Amino acid sequence: MHYCNVLPKRATLRLVALLLALAFVFPAAPVFGGESEPAAATVPQRLVAERTALASGAEIVTIFGRSSSGPDSPIVAMLTDTLGDEDPANDQLRYVWVFTYCPPSLKQRVLACIPFYYARTSARIPKAGATPPIVHDFSRYRSSAWKSLAFYGAQLAVLDPAGLLVRAGTRTYLRNESDYRGAHLENALSVIQAFRKNPDAREFRGPGVDASLGQLVKRGKVGAFLGKDQLTAAARKHFSKSRKNVARNWELLRQRSEEEGLFFEPIASTSESAAHAIVWVSADEIERSPRKREFNSRFLNISSPWSDERLRQWEGYTRRFYIEPSGRYSAVPSDGSTSVEMIPLGIYGLDFPRIPALLVDFRSFFNPKSREISGRALDDVGRYLLDATPFGDAKFFVLKRFWGIFSRRKGIDISQPTRATAYAQLATMVSLAEALDPELNSIVNNALRRLxxxxxxxRWDSEAEAARTQYDALMAAAKSGELDKRLERDRAAERVRLEHGLLGRTLRRVATIGSFGLYRPKADSPDSLERYALTRSMRTHVSLLEEVAATPHPIDVAWAPEKYRESLDFVLAHGELAPPDLAPVLASIVRGSDDVETQVIALECLARMKDGAAHDQLAQLGSSLDSSIAVPGSSSIAPGVRAAQDKAGRVPVAP
Amino acid sequence: MIRVRWVVSSFVAVLLLGGWVARAAPLPDSAANTRLIVVKVDGLPQAAVDAYVNRIDPRTGRSVLPWIRHLYYESGVRTENFYSRGISLSEPSWAIIDTGQHSLVKGNFEADRNTGDTVDHLSFVGFYLDSAKSQRVFPPAVEALDACRTPLTSDAWQFEDRETGIQLLRRGTLWFELFKVGIAPASRGTIGQRVGDILIGVNETEIWAKVSEERFVEAVRDPAVRYADFYWPFIDEALHDDNSEASLRGALSNFDRMLGRIQQAIAESGTAGRTVLAVVSDHGSTYDVEGKYSQGINLIGYLERPEFGAHHSMSRGGPLANYELEGSALKPFASAIALTASRHSFYLADRPGQITCAMDYDGNERAQLYLRDPDLARLQMLWRALRAGKLDARSYEVAGRGAMAILDRRRAGWSAEAFELGEELVALARRGSALRRELAALEAETKRARPRSSESSAGIAPFAGRSALNHRDPYRDLVDRGRELAVEVFRTDKLRNEYGAFRNSLATRSKVVSVEAFVAADETALFGFREFGRTLDARDLAAYPVRLRDIVATDAGALDERASFVTVNYLEAFTGIRIRNSASAERGTAPVSWIVAEMDAAATVAALGAAGRHVQTIDRAFLVSADRDRQLLMLYRTADDGRQLVTLAPISRFSADSPTGAYEFDLAAWRSGLPFGLFEDESLKTGGQDRSAWLSAEHDLISWRDGVHRTAEGLAVVGFTEVATTAYRQRFDELIARATQADDKLLLRFERRRRDAVATDLFLHAAPHWNFDLKDFNAGGNHGGFGRSSMHTVFWIRGGAQTRIQAGPLAVQAPYDGLDVAPTLMEAGGLTTGGALTDELKRGGFRSFPGAIVKEAFRP
Incomplete structure (x- = not known):
């Protein structure tokens, strides 16, 4: 059967018109009912950690959102592989679980293949005892990135030319999957970043953590090209941008609310700073204002409250606020303040590029939904109705790009990036039931369900239940040894990569597959296990020495020698495992340190390293250092250096 | 054609400048050959440094800011109480620091009241675009300084001996550096690194920092370079965006590491013994240490409202400019000046280009307002009413009389101004012709002087060349002089056109002698679109006409101006703003803390006398008002020895409502809650004297500074004095007196007129943690005001063994400010001894500095 890839023009246009109409219509159905209750003061969220040790030498740190009205809610967990020893240098972040992330069911996966299908499915609770999936594996970052890249290539070369159905189905599925996973990962990132300020957050403050978090920021294909420094930069840039977005949008929304006679209330959450806000209108002011009162909806993106008859007969949720004698609105009463009933108009996410993102419109559930899907709808119309491709139909993509630049610059809330992360953050807050009073919490919960x-x-409420179920399953897997097995498999794979080159690994795999599993490689020897642990430690020590060497000279201004002496001693003891690019680092330390003992040890490290790069550095140092320092192998050793070596109990190293 | 040739020549010159600089031979180590390296960091609060420098990082075992600690806390000299002079704003502050002279540049954005021409001193892109079009060779602020014959400190070294980085006040452009910034992402590191950098998003800030630092470090390493400076804007940027600890600490750490690299470069140059390394900043920042946001209001939005006069406004960028297409990829070269027309305009709804208000503000803690001459506003309202044809005969007659009364009372002034301007424009025309002749001659000379490799030419002595760049190389001197001349020709023609139109406007008005002629005149000929007219005083601001209510006659049949026009009291309007959505009770609801307006000195003396306080004479007076009950007078007098003396007097209920226009107010006692908060501030130092007595007494600025510098807002006394200073007039007067040619006198008078024309009418000071937002939102830290946190910044200095700087560590407690930097640096750099300028420096335009040398920093 031949599938025509191009729909008749008129039908296309009608369908587009219908979709656009659906996308941008604002039905007048009120969303909420409920009686007003006295205001509950909003309480800042608290994050706490729980640690669970594994028998194989690892620790799971689970971050919970604390709830005073119910059980604490697990949000995210990370596993640190400690190898079961006391040496923190060989610790390694491994896995991330996000408990609100449920692996989609078959039904969900099928529906996710359908373009223009912008709705959720029914509640999905994972089976009790089913170990939650690892959402991110730090040690497989690069291979996952290459796989993504390979799949992308296959998408372009094989799937896209296979016809509209295949192309639309696969691309839509991938986008939905990426958005879904991405939203939860972003939420987890914001929780981890907020938790890092907690005094209990020792695992999240080490020097390599930013690079690890950078993997979460730069997921997908690009990861194949990013080095450690770039991942660190990406993470820092991400958090910095997030803070700036929140700060800017906070002010933008506050000032817009002020200009339109509304009230702005930030909501504390699990992020670093209040990343959501509610905009309210005074019921009294509605009464007093003429229906034709001017209202500029720019950046607020809601309809005028002054001309809305529903608000003039409002019987829905209200909350009491207070006007201080100075005219300032406040959520708490004070001397001389008068109370005023407020009607909620909208909830906004502040951690969003350029503008505050409308998440909940209390008078129109479809308003935020239509804005959310507008970008996707535009993409889907172009790709699947107009059958446009970036190279074949450049005009469409140029226009789309132009629209993107225009709408971003002007802050028009159409075709903006997905606000899935802002929703995920709001959902987390709502599930903890801390930030909003119970009735409002329930109303928002209902709204989010439909959005x-x-x-x-x-559904939101099922995600909270799913989180608890998945956490319980993870703990069960930790206790039963399932996680230990997974961890050991991954460690073994790393040891194989360490011990064998590409050819060796390929031959081993061929042998295992060819013998249908009969051939099993020998178990790792104690030497191999030790080498593996030492290699991991070496990475940490090398990273520290690189950081030290990059400091302006003299190094001792910014680094006390004892703070990196341990790393030098390690390299000295295990120089054979040191990578060749450590040689210039050590040479820089020799040149840059004023501490003779440090210089001597660094020189000895170079001598210990058995490669040409180290020898070259030694040769250069020999000609450039002053005579007070002895280069190993050189005949002149100044008394000061000898004394330092004696004090250190060291014997000069022979070349 | 000449212009094209000069563009090509200047391009070649720039390439040569970028790649080939003739340096003098390295000089031996000695005090006479001192090298001066200056790091100019924008917006570094001393308090932020203090908060971190003593914190130990457990990872490193050293300070969180190890290099700052090593260089200036464990050795070296730092002034613990160093402040901005004037407003804590970049351009005016750097202009003072870089010249050591009183404030000439009054804000980051200046409008010429006569022509409406505007200058955005922070528009780096604007300057480079103008430079590419041969319309500028130096930034506008440097042009203004040159017009007043005020050199930059860096000018003291010959071009070949100095290296100045990209910064706000700098001679020339650095196109090659911009080019390097542009290609840096694709040209640095391995292929993988380059691809990765592009994938994570090019960080222009980092690249900029790297490229400009590389150039600076190269200069520092070169022993022949005797002066090098480097501008670091990233702390200010970081604080504005978000004042979280992560952001601030990150910015400070980057700066600290950069200092370390500079110090390393000094060591590697082999000249550590004779090198002075100074760090200076233009202002601090007011930010919340817990990361709470600063709150802003949109002032232009208020000015659009009927109750504020429904003005058509002009500003830099404009509110929410970052959400408009101008300046985006879709409109990259659009004007940076924003014109905001009010929908509610009372009489100019059909003329949105008629600007009645301009605002100098930049998203920080202060704003300065230009308002149109109220007589021009009244005249235009009357003109429109008379032309509309809706007045009855009686009203027409009264309105006509009213217009003529205004014209008659201003005629003499306008005529005189038109006449003087006419003389100046003729001189300008002659100057233009002379410049063209000089340019032609220079072109020929430059061709003849082209150097051949076999020849070596004698160097030019300092300040003996023709170019402002103080070259030693004669050929380069000619080339750069040619570029400067070409730009001078352009600017002369431009000024002639702009001021010519202004003069015509003055002349047209002054020649109208009948109602018929008035009504028949063209509106644009009478009222220039952006002509603001004279500066306003408190009387004008207390009753500024915004709308013609009705034509009301006095008993004598004249127009009753008070009854006929609806007015706005700007002395109370802004301080009366209240914001409901204020994040915390401590922030309060009043974003504008107080305003300042100039008063008529004679009327002030008379009013003081009527209130029971007799003063002999004052030169100037200003009203500082928080509200009707909390006001201060600032009274200025010049002592016989030239010192400026300032007296503060609390008053209340200032008004200028009386039919005679006389001021009226009540004298008040010193108490808490007055502007500047001096009475209740425990940090006020009165030397044991009674607080009220000390505050009421007349003091010079040094005494004021010594007494108030630790208070929360008391530096406003010294700071505002600097804002309002007209010391530049004395400089122009001296130059006019010294000039021998009539045309030179006229041209200097013209430049003085242009400087006078940037004076503003109303100064607004934000409350703590409030700001006046502009293109975007400054939710982080802010500055611009006189709060101590915004004014308190850094000036550190250290020198090698062969320099005269103390080894330290020394923390100087005496207060110093921006005026004291230039004399100190020139002393440290070995150019002056005991502050005495050499003849050479005087030849270069340097004159005695009003500020002091930080004597504590020098060995006895």
């Missing part, structure tokens, strides 16, 4: 636009998403 999902991704078939892979479940």
């Amino acid at each position: 999902r636009t991704n078939p892979m998403q479940s």
Whole structure:
């Protein structure tokens, strides 16, 4: 059967018109009912950690959102592989679980293949005892990135030319999956970043953590090209941008609310700073204002409250606020303040590029939903109705790009990036039931339920339940040894990579597959296990020495020698495992340190390293250092250096 | 054609400048050959440094800011109480620091009241675009300084001996550096690194920092370079965006490491013994240490409102400019000046280009307002009413009389101004012709002087060349002089056109002698679109006409101006703003803390006398008002020895409502809650004297500074004095007196007129943690005001064994400010001894500095 890839023009246009109409219509159905209750003061969220040790030498750190009205809610967990020893240098972050992330069901996966399907499915609770999936594996970052890249290539070369159905289905699925996973990972990132300020967050403050978090920031294909420094830069840039977005949007929303006679209330959450806000209108002011009172909806993106008859007869949720004698609105009463009933108009996410993102419109549930799907709808129309491709139909993509630049610059909330992360953060807050009073919490919960636009998403309340179920399953897996097995498999794979080159690994695999599993490589020897642990430690020590060497000279201004002496001693003891690019680092330390003992040890490290690069550095140092320092192998050793060596109990190293 | 040739020549010259600089031979180590390296860091609060420098990083075992600690806390000299002079704003502050002279540049954005021409001193892109079009060779602020014959400190070294980095006040451009910034992402590191950098998003800030630092470090390493400076804007940027600890600490750490690299470069140059390394900043920052946001208001939005006069406004960028297409990829070269027309305009709804208000503000803690001459506003309202044809005969007659009364009372002034301007424009025309002749001659001379490799030419002595760049190389001197001349020709023509139109406007108005002629005149000929007219005083601001209510006659049949026009009291309007959405009770709801307006000195003396306080004479007076009950007078007098003396007097209920226009107010006692908060501030140092007595007494600025510098806002006394200073007039007067040619006198008078024309009418000071937002939102830290946190910044200095700087560590407690930097640096750099300028320096335009040398920093 031949599938025509191009729809008749008129039908295309009608369908586009219908979709656009659906996308941008604002039905007048009120969303909420409920009686007003006295205001509950909003309480800042608290994050706490729980640590679970594994028998194989690892620790799971689970971050919970503390709830005063119910059980604490698990949000994210990370496993640190400690090898079961006391040496923190060989610790390694391994796995990330995000408990609100449920692996989609078959039904969800099928629906996720359908373009223009912008709705959630029913509740999805994972089976009790089913170990939650690892959402990110730090040690497989690069291979995952290459796999993504390879799949992307296959998408372009094989799937896209296979016809509209295949192309649309696969691309839509991948986008939904990426958005779904991405939203939860972003939420986890913001929780981890907030938790890092906690005094208990020792695992999240080490020097390599930013690079690890950078992997979460730069997921997908690009990861294949990013080095450690770039991942660190990406993470820092991400958090910095997030803070700036929140700061800017906070002010933007506050000032817009002020200009339109509304009230702005930030909501504390699990992020570093309040990343959401509610905008309210005074019921009294509605009464007093003429229906034709001017209202500029720019950046607020809601309809005028002054001309809305529903608000003039409002019987829905209200909350009491207070006007201080100075005219300032406040959530708490004070001397001389008068109370005023406020009606909620909208909830906004502040951690969003350029503008505050409308998440909940209390008068129109479809308003935020239509904005959320507008970008996707535009993409889907272009790709699947107009059958446009970037190279074949450049005009469409140029226009789309132009629209993107225009709408971003002007802050028009159409075709903006997905606000899935802002929703995920709000959902977390709502599930903890801390930031909003119970009735409002329930109303928002209901609203959020209807606002999902991704078939892979479940209902909010089911996600909270799923989180608890998945956490319990993870703990069970930790206790039963399942996680230990997984960890050991991954360690073994790393040891194989360490011990064998590409050819060796390929031959081993061929042998295992060819013998249908009969051939099993020998178990790792104690030497191999030790080498593996030492190699991991070496990475940490090398990283520290690189950081030290990059400091302006003299190094001792910024680094006390004892703070990196341990790393030098390690390299000295295990120089044969040191990478060749450590040689210039050590040479820089020799040149840059004023501490003779440090210089001597660094020189000895170079001598210990058995490669040409180290020898070259030694040769250069021999000609450039002053005579007070002895280069190993050189005949002149100044008394000061000898004394330092004696004090250190060292014997000069022979070349 | 000449212009094209000069563009090509200048391009070649720039390439040569970028790649080939003739340096003098290395000089031996000695005090006479001192090298001066200056790091100019924008917006570094001393308090932020203090908060971190003593914190130990457990990872490193050293300070969180190890290099700052090593260089200036464990050795070296730092002034613990160093402040901005004037407003804590970049351009005016750097202009003072870089010249050592009183404030000439008054804000980051200046508008010429006569022509409406505007200058955005922070528009780096604007300057480079103008330079590419041969319309500028130096930034506008440097042009203004040159017009007043005020050199930059860096000018003291010949071009070949100095290296100045990209910064706000700098001679020339660095196109090659910009080019390097542009290609840096694709040209640095391995292929993988380059691809990765592009994938994570090019960080222009980092690249900029790297490229400009590389150039600076190269200069520092070169022993022949005797002066090098480097501008570091990233702390200010970081604080504005978000004042979280992560952001601030990150910015400070980067700066600290950069200092370390500079110090390393000094060591590697082999000249550590004779090198002075100074760090200076233009202002601090007011930010919340817990990361709470600063709150802003949109002032232009208020000015659009009927109750504020419904003005058509002009500003730099404009509110929410970062959400408009101008300046984006879709409109990259659009004007940076924003014109905001009010929908509610009372009489100019059909003329949105008629600007009635301009605002100098930049998203920080202060704003300065230009308002149109109220007589021009009244005249235009009357003109429109008379032309509309809706007045009855009686009203028409009264309105006509009213217009003529205004014209008659201003005629003499306008005529005189038109006449003087006419003389100046003729001189300008002659100057233009002379410049063209000089340019032609220079072109020929430059061709003849082209150097051949076999020849070596004698160097030019300092300040003996023709170019402002103080070259030693004669050929380069000619080339750069040619570029400067070409730009001078352009600017002369431009000024002639702009001021010519202004003069015509003055002349047209002054020649109208009948109602018929008035009504028949063209509106644009009478009222230039951006002509603001004279500066306003407190009387004008207390009753600024915004709308013609009705034509009301006095008993004598004249127009009753008070009854006929609806007015706005700007002395109370802004301080009366209240914001409901204020994040915390401590922030309060009043974003504008106080305003300042100039008063008529004679009327002030008379009013003081009527209130029971007799003063002999004052030169100038200003009203500082928080509200009707909390006001201060600032009274200025010049002592016989030239010192400026300032007296503060608390008053209340200032008004200028009386039919005679006389001021009226009540004298008040010193108490808490007055502007500047001096009475209740425990940090006020009165030397044991009674607080009220000390505050009421007349003091010079040094005494004021010594007494108030630790208070929360008391530096406003010294700071505002600097804002309002007209010391530049004395400089122009001296130059006019010294000039021998009539045309030179006229041209200097013209430049003085242009400087006078940037004076503003109303100064607004934000409350703590409030700001006046502009293109975007400054939710982080802010500055610009007189709060101590915004004014308190850094000036550190250290020198090698052969320099005269103390080894330290020394923390100087005496207060110093921006005026004291230039004399100190020139002394440290070995150019002056005991502050005495050499004849050479005087030949270069340097004159005695009003500020002091930080004597504590020098060995006895």
